[in-house]
Amino acid sequence: MDDLSPSDLKTILHSKRANIFYLEYCRVMQKDGRVLYLTEANKENLYFNIPIANTTVILLGNGTSITQAAMRMLAQAGVLVGFSGGGGTPLYMANNVEHAIEWITPQSEYRPTEYLQGWVSFWFDDGKRLAAGKQIQTARIEYLTQVWQKDKELKQNGFDITAKNIQSALATFHQRNEKANKNSDLLLTEAQLTKTLYKFAANNTKLENFTRQHQGSSKQHTDKANDFLNHGNYLAYGLAACTLWVLGIPHGFAVMHGKTRRGALVFDIADLIKDALVLPWAFICAAENATEQEFRQQILQAFTDHKALDFMFDTVKSIALNNGSDDGAQPL
Incomplete structure (x- = not known):
């Protein structure tokens, strides 16, 4: 199967996107042109697909990591990524923000004016x-x-x-x-x-x-x-x-x-x-x-x-x- 890139996917308007993901104790990565998260269960690795074209926000909680390749695909698909503590609160980051989420926004200036x-x-x-x-x-x-x-x-x-x-x-x-x-x-x-x-x-x-x-x-x-x-x-x-x-x-x-x-x-x-x-x-x-x-x-x-x-x-x-x-x- 040929690898896919976000540009190959049909764009879904942000106002119509269906998914918000909160993830914990997993690794987010790019594999075969898709963004996946990897968990461990019973001594085996389990992969789950994240439908990035239909996702607005990914919130990363405790025990998570993400690769550069995954971040690149998420940015191209216009998905916001945030880091938080367990259960989505509070923020744990090298930024002195109390009771807030630090959102990492895709760097694209081709937005409406x-x-x-x-x-x-x-x-x-x-x-x-x-x-x-x-x-x-x-x-x-x-x-x-x-x-x-x-x-x-x-x-x-x-x-x-x-x-x-x-x-x-x-x-x-x-x-x-x-x-x-x-x-x-x-x-x-x-x-x-x-x-x-x-x-x-x-x-x-x-x-x-x-x-x-x-x-x-x-x-x-x-x-x-x-x-x-x-x-x-x-x-x-x-x-x-x-x-x-x-x-x-x-x-x-x-x-x-x-x-x-x-x-x-x-x-x-x-x-x-x-x-x-x-x-x-x-x-x-x-x-x-x-x-x-x-x-x-x-x-x-x-x-x-x-x-x-x-x-x-x-x-x-x-x-x-x-x-x-x-x-x-x-x-x-």
Whole structure:
């Protein structure tokens, strides 16, 4: 069989790609024109194919290594690669970044220009940047409402968008979001809503005394909920980083999380889906005492079912082109 190169494969739009891989205790390599990961079991080597043309992100956890040949093929296919600790969190790397993933992006400058130009056309104006932050927050709530109305499993677990306390919290959120005069107002409004959603989720799943902690120990179900929140958030960061890289928008052009915070725009865009998908499933899986792998499979399926990556692309493109012309814009 002749070797294949990524250029020979049919290109799948990033917004339509189906796979996110989290790997641990394996070696990623190139073999016969394919990217594989190698594991050891019962004194034999097992090879598994990674469909790079249909993959957005690969996250490498504990005990992993990767060859230069594999990285070359991943870069040519436009796959983002990140290094993390066990379970996807935290970062262990020679870079002083706390509670984050260091994404290694393929080095290609042949990316669209209209989205970056549209983004910077408003970014240096404080008022327009605030308006973009409001757009992200509004889109986030619209997506949450859409997902919770549609998803039967979430409804079965008590995540009902029509609940009085949720409707009250959303009404307050919309009022404060609209009246916000500065970035700190947006962040405070976001934090207050998220706190309400945590309480709602904890009550639904009967996880008493829940407190949000970014370092969970998994000794109790409430700690497991924190672990799953961290894990799911990092997967959301991967989707956000992929969206921004494909559209050619640098991570430093944040509209909410601060001009100097590393990768801040990634956190802005990840917020679009975290409350709608990561938050409820983290609590549900913790209440069911699920494993990390079971949670990961569930959340990745939720991303696919509710077209999370498509939603990120559509939202970012809309904001970027809001102050410019969308003539000639192509789907990605």
